[in-house]
Amino acid sequence: MEKFTVHTGRAVPLRYSNVDTDQIIPAVYLKRVSRSGFEDGLFAAWRANDPDFVLNRPEYAGGTVLIAGPDFGTGSSREHAVWALQDYGFKAVLASRFADIFRGNSLKGGLLTVILPQEVIERLWAAVEADPATEVTVDLVAREVRAPGVTEPFELDDYTRWRLMEGLDDIGLTLRHTDEIAAFEERRKPWLPVTQ
Amino acid sequence: MARTMAEKVWEEHVVRRAEGEPDLLYIDLHLVHEVTSPQAFEGLRLAGRPVRRPDLTIATEDHNVPTENILLPIADPVSRTQIETLRKNASDFGVRLHPMGDIDQGIVHVVGPQLGLTQPGMTIVCGDSHTSTHGAFGALAFGIGTSQVEHVLATQTLPMTPFKTMAVTVNGTLKPGVTSKDIILAVIAKIGTGGGQGYVIEYRGEAIRSLSMEARMTVCNMSIEAGARAGMIAPDETTFDYIKGRPHAPTGADWDAAVAHWKSLRSDPDAVFDAEVVLDADELSPFVTWGTNPGQGVPLDAAVPAPEDFADPNERAAAEKALAYMGLEAGTPMRDVRIDTVFLGSCTNGRIEDLRAAAEIIKGRKVAEGVRMLVVPGSMRVKEQAAQEGLAEVFTAAGAEWREAGCSMCLGMNPDQLKPGERSASTSNRNFEGRQGKGGRTHLVSPLVAAATAVRGTLSSPADL
Numbered sequence: 001m002e003k004f005t006v007h008t009g010r011a012v013p014l015r016y017s018n019v020d021t022d023q024i025i026p027a028v029y030l031k032r033v034s035r036s037g038f039e040d041g042l043f044a045a046w047r048a049n050d051p052d053f054v055l056n057r058p059e060y061a062g063g064t065v066l067i068a069g070p071d072f073g074t075g076s077s078r079e080h081a082v083w084a085l086q087d088y089g090f091k092a093v094l095a096s097r098f099a100d101i102f103r104g105n106s107l108k109g110g111l112l113t114v115i116l117p118q119e120v121i122e123r124l125w126a127a128v129e130a131d132p133a134t135e136v137t138v139d140l141v142a143r144e145v146r147a148p149g150v151t152e153p154f155e156l157d158d159y160t161r162w163r164l165m166e167g168l169d170d171i172g173l174t175l176r177h178t179d180e181i182a183a184f185e186e187r188r189k190p191w192l193p194v195t196q
Numbered sequence: 197m198a199r200t201m202a203e204k205v206w207e208e209h210v211v212r213r214a215e216g217e218p219d220l221l222y223i224d225l226h227l228v229h230e231v232t233s234p235q236a237f238e239g240l241r242l243a244g245r246p247v248r249r250p251d252l253t254i255a256t257e258d259h260n261v262p263t264e265n266i267l268l269p270i271a272d273p274v275s276r277t278q279i280e281t282l283r284k285n286a287s288d289f290g291v292r293l294h295p296m297g298d299i300d301q302g303i304v305h306v307v308g309p310q311l312g313l314t315q316p317g318m319t320i321v322c323g324d325s326h327t328s329t330h331g332a333f334g335a336l337a338f339g340i341g342t343s344q345v346e347h348v349l350a351t352q353t354l355p356m357t358p359f360k361t362m363a364v365t366v367n368g369t370l371k372p373g374v375t376s377k378d379i380i381l382a383v384i385a386k387i388g389t390g391g392g393q394g395y396v397i398e399y400r401g402e403a404i405r406s407l408s409m410e411a412r413m414t415v416c417n418m419s420i421e422a423g424a425r426a427g428m429i430a431p432d433e434t435t436f437d438y439i440k441g442r443p444h445a446p447t448g449a450d451w452d453a454a455v456a457h458w459k460s461l462r463s464d465p466d467a468v469f470d471a472e473v474v475l476d477a478d479e480l481s482p483f484v485t486w487g488t489n490p491g492q493g494v495p496l497d498a499a500v501p502a503p504e505d506f507a508d509p510n511e512r513a514a515a516e517k518a519l520a521y522m523g524l525e526a527g528t529p530m531r532d533v534r535i536d537t538v539f540l541g542s543c544t545n546g547r548i549e550d551l552r553a554a555a556e557i558i559k560g561r562k563v564a565e566g567v568r569m570l571v572v573p574g575s576m577r578v579k580e581q582a583a584q585e586g587l588a589e590v591f592t593a594a595g596a597e598w599r600e601a602g603c604s605m606c607l608g609m610n611p612d613q614l615k616p617g618e619r620s621a622s623t624s625n626r627n628f629e630g631r632q633g634k635g636g637r638t639h640l641v642s643p644l645v646a647a648a649t650a651v652r653g654t655l656s657s658p659a660d661l
Contacts, residue, residue, distance in 0.1 A: 015513075016513075016514075016517070017510040017511070017513070017514050018389055018390075018489045018491075018514055020489065020626070020628045022607075022626070022628040022629070022630060022631050023628065023629060023630075026630055026634075027259075027607045027608060027609045027631075028608075028609065030231050030232075030259075030609065031231070031260065031272075031274040031275055031277075031278050031609065032234075032274065032278075033234035033235070033238070033277060033278055033281045034234075034235070035235045035238065045629065045630050045634065069510055070390065070510060071389055071390040071393075071423070074389050074390070074423065074489070075325065075420075075626060075628060076324070076325050076339075076607075077232065077323055077324055077325040077327075077339035077340060077341055078231075078232065078341070079232070079235075079341035079342040079343060080342075082341070097390050097393060098393075099390070099393065099423060100393055100394060100423065100424075100425045101325055101338075101339055101340070101341065101420075101425060104340075104341065104344070105341035105342075105343065105344075108341065108343040108344065109341075109343060118510075157357070158216055159216055159217050159218060170343070170347055170355055171239075171243075171245075171346065171347050171350050171351065173355075174220060174347065174350075174351045174353055174355065175350070175351060177211070177212050177220060178351075180211050180212045180220070181211055181220075181222070181248075181351060181352065181353055184211040184222050185222075185352075188222075188224075189453075189454070189457065190450065190453075191446035191450035191451075191453060191454045192224055192315075192318070193224075193225070193312065193313050193315065193444040193445075193446075194251040194252065194444075195225075195250075195251055195252065195253060195254040195292045195313065195444075196250065196251045196292055
C-alpha cells in the first residue's frame with residue numbers, strides 16, 4: 001500500500017447526497033478477477049448519460065480530491081468502489097458522513113476518507129466551483145484540511161493514521177500475533193460448526 | 197456491568213486487545229462468493245499464504261449465476277471467468293464449494309442458515325453487505341470488503357474497533373397483511389439510510405419476538421440499508437427450533453451445552469444502548485419505496501411526496517433527483533403506479549415462507565396482462581421444497597416465470613435485468629438508480645405486496661384484490 005502523508009491537488013465537487021456504491025461502480029463492472037482498471041466503471045451511468053456530470057466537465061479534469069455530499073458510499077460491501085476511485089486518480093474523499101463499510105474499505109486500501117462538518121463541505125464546494133483550479137490540501141500528519149479560506153482539523157484514530165502513513169498492510173501486522181490466534185483457537189467452544 | 201448481546205458476543209471473540217490498537221476478533225464462519233473473493237485469493241497466492249481455516253470457510257456461487265439453463269456454460273464470458281476462478285480458488289485452497297447445479301447452492305445468506313452453520317453467538321463475515329441477515333440468530337454478522345476477505349482467509353481474524361449499540365424496539369402486534377419487510381422499511385424511513393452508521397442494531401419487542409426465524413432474517417438483512425453493519429435478535433425457542441436437526445447443528449450433550457450458552461447471550465435487562473428507537477407495530481401498514489434509496493419510502497396508502505415536503509436541503513435535492521429518475525409526479529397515489537415487472541426473490545425475501553406467502557395470494561389468479569413476474573428461490577433447497585409443496589405449480593399456472601436459485605434481479609449481474617425505463621415491484625433490498633438494470637426503476641415491497649401487484653398491475657396489497 002502506498003504511504004499517505006500530505007496530498008495537495010485540485011478538487012471535484014459532487015453535490016449529491018447518498019451516493020451509493022451502485023453509482024460509484026455499477027455491478028456489471030464487478031465481474032473482473034483482476035485488481036486494476038476499474039476507472040472505466042467509476043460513476044459509469046452518470047458519466048455516460050449526463051453531459052453536465054461533474055466528471056464530464058473539462059474544468060475539473062485531473063482532480064484528485066472528491067468533495068461529496070452526506071452518506072457517501074452507502075450500499076454494498078464492494079471494495080471495487082474504492083478501487084474505481086483510486087484507479088481514476090482520487091487520493092482522498094471529503095464528506096460529512098460516510099457509510100461504514102465503504103469507509104472501512106477506503107482506509108484499508110489507502111484512499112483517505114475525511115469527515116468534515118457539512119458547513120465546511122459547503123464552503124469547499126463554493127470555493128472550488130468559483131475557481132476549479134483551487135487546490136485542496138489533505139494533511140494526514142497534521143490531521144487538517146486546507147484550502148484558500150479554510151483550515152479545518154479532522155479526526156482519525158492514531159492507529160489508522162499510523163498505518164496509512166507507513167503504508168502497512170493489516171495482514172502482515174496480524175500475522176505477528178499468530179501465537180495468540182492459535183491459543184484462542186484452543187479455547188473455542190467444542191460445538192461450534194465446521195464446514196468440512 | 198450490564199452488557200448488550202452485541203457486547204457479549206464481541207467480548208467472547210477478542211483474540212488480542214492492546215492499548216491504542218483495534219481489537220483482534222476471531223471469526224467463526226467465513227462465507228465466500230465469486231464476486232468479492234478473486235482478488236483476495238490472488239493476494240494470498242502472491243504472498244504464498246494458505247487459508248488458515250478452510251474448515252471455517254464455505255463458498256457458493258450466487259451473484260453472477262444465470263437462473264435459466266444452468267447446466268449450459270454461462271453465456272457471458274466475464275461472468276463465466278469469475279465463476280471458474282472461484283472454482284479454481286476453492287480447489288487450490290481446499291475450500292468447500294457449492295457450485296451451480298448442487299442441491300446446496302444458493303444465495304450465501306440463505307445457504308448458511310439452511311445448513312445450520314449460522315448459530316447464535318458466532319462471528320460471521322462475508323464479502324457482502326447483507327451478511328447482517330445472520331444476526332437474526334443472535335450472531336454478530338457483518339459485511340466486509342475484499343481486503344478483509346483476504347485478511348480473514350489468511351488469519352481467521354479481523355482487527356475491528358467496537359461498534360456503538362442501538363435498540364430498535366417494535367411493540368404491539370402486526371395487522372394481517374403487514375410483514376417483517378414492512379417493519380424494516382418503516383424503520384429505515386424513520387431513521388434514514390445513515391441513521392445506523394457506526395451501530396449494531398438489536399431488534400426487540402413483542403412484534404419482533406412473534407416473528408418466525410425467516411421473517412427475522414428479513415429484518416436483520418436490511419440493517420445495512422439503515423446504515424448499520426449488523427443487526428441482531430436475541431435467540432429464543434423460535435431460534436433453537438429452527439436450528440435443531442440441521443446438518444451442522446450441535447447434537448446430544450453438545451446441543452444442551454450450546455442452548456444453555458445461547459440463552460446467556462441475551463442483553464442484560466439493565467444494559468444501556470447508545471441509542472434507542474421505538475415503533476408501534478399496530479400502526480404499520482404495507483410499505484413501499486418511491487425513490488432511489490431505501491429510506492425514501494411511504495405507506496402504500498400514501499401518495500408520492502413532493503420535494504417541498506422535505507425541510508433538509510440535501511433531502512429535498514435528493515427527492516427531486518429521485519422523482520426525475522423514477523418518472524413519478526408528486527401527489528400520485530402509490531396505488532396508481534403501474535408496474536412492468538415483479539421480482540420475488542433475493543436474500544431479503546427468497547426463502548420458503550416468502551414463496552408460500554406470495555403463492556397463497558396468487559393461487560387461482562393470473563399475473564396481469566403486460567406484467568412479467570419472476571420467481572427466483574433463494575436456494576436450490578428452497579426451490580425443491582417449493583416444488584414439493586406445489587408452489588412452483590401455483591406460480592407457473594398464474595403465468596409467472598419459475599427460475600433457478602441465485603441473486604438474480606436483485607442486482608442484475610446476470611441476464612435478469614430491467615430494461616431502461618422499466619418499473620419493478622421487487623422484494624429485494626435496494627432501489628438504487630440502475631440497480632436492477634440500466635435505467636430501471638425499483639419499488640421495494642413485501643412478498644404479499646409483490647404478489648398482489650402482479651395480479652393488479654399497479655402497486656397493491658392483498659386487501660385490494
